Amino acid sequence: MARLPRLYAPRIPQLVEARFARPLAPADAPAPAAALDRIRGWLAEEIGRAAAGEAGAVALHAWTILPDRITLLATPGDEAALSRLMQALGRRMGSGLMRTRVYAGRYRNALLEPGRWVLPAMVWLESLPVSTGQVGSPAQWPWSSAADHAGLGGAADTPGKRPALTDHPDYWREGDTPFARQAAWRGRLAAGLGELQGRQIEAALSGQWALGERIFLTHLGRLASRRVSPAPRGRPRKAAE
Structure with missing residues (x-):
């Protein structure tokens, strides 16, 4: 079965996840x-490079790095911006850390309706660090944007580079200050x-579809690089004679 082309539409945020070919540590081992x-620092540097390019910039809204994956929420500046970012990270991890194939296949992405699905995503x-058993609360994990958004110390004060965030307008509407x-x-x-x-987000990411209300999906279908939701099952109905 042919793989789906990348799903893209201008100015639409994307949830992106790449699984590592080999986890950085066993599931029951310390982080x-x-x-x-190192991966957090490379992500920070590559986001900075993308921002310097402006036309192909990646606006990073949220991120998490786990021992078995990297997950981002971002709005790419053009159709190839996220691919360039993930390829650059892969090259740095391959040469400086893993010394082997980095990703377990292509990264997956899902387009999100602003105003409805950005904040849930x-x-x-x-x-994810809580649901995978790494920590008891999101802001305790130093390798994510949770502490930055929550304004908590500890993880946010961890030495080393942290990726620069571009807050999405949906997050700004959470408060006046x-x-x-x-x-x-x-x-x-x-x-x-x-x-x-949670199941809806995971299904959209797994299937590489858009997530939103029908009116959004209909509008997005006119802009996107391919179909934005699964085709109805079964054969098309025959026209009435």
């Missing part, structure tokens, strides 16, 4: 801090997502 620090992404936004975000992280929302 490989040195390796995760951010909560899902920043909660940085303190209000951070307090609202702490509440969202504490509340977490409903099971249905």
Whole structure:
């Protein structure tokens, strides 16, 4: 079966996940801090390079690095911007850390409807260290954007480079001041997502589809590089005679 072309539409945020061909550590081992620090630093540098290019910039809204994957929420400046970013990270990890194939296949991406799915996707992404059993609360994980958004010390004060964030407008609408936004975000992280929302995000990412209401998907279908949602199952209905 032919693989799907990349799904892209101008100015639409994307959830992106790349699994590593080999985890950096066994599931029951302590977090490989040195390796995760290096990947975080490389991500920071590559985001800075992309920002310097402007036309092909990647606006990074949220991120998480786990021993078995890297997950980003970003708005790419052009159709190839995220591919360039992931390829650059892969080259740096391949030569400076893993010395072998880096990714377990292509990265997956899902387009998100602003105003409805960006914030739930951010909560899902920043909660991955909790759902995978790494830590008890999202902001405790030093290799994600959770502490930055929540305004908490500790992880945010970890030495080393941290990727520069471009806050999405949906996050800005959480409050009129940085303190209000951070307090609202702490509440969202504490509340977490409903099971249905989590499954919807995972299904969209796994299938590489768009996630949003019907009117958004219809509009997006006119802009996107390919079909934005799965085709109906079964054969097309025959026209009435």
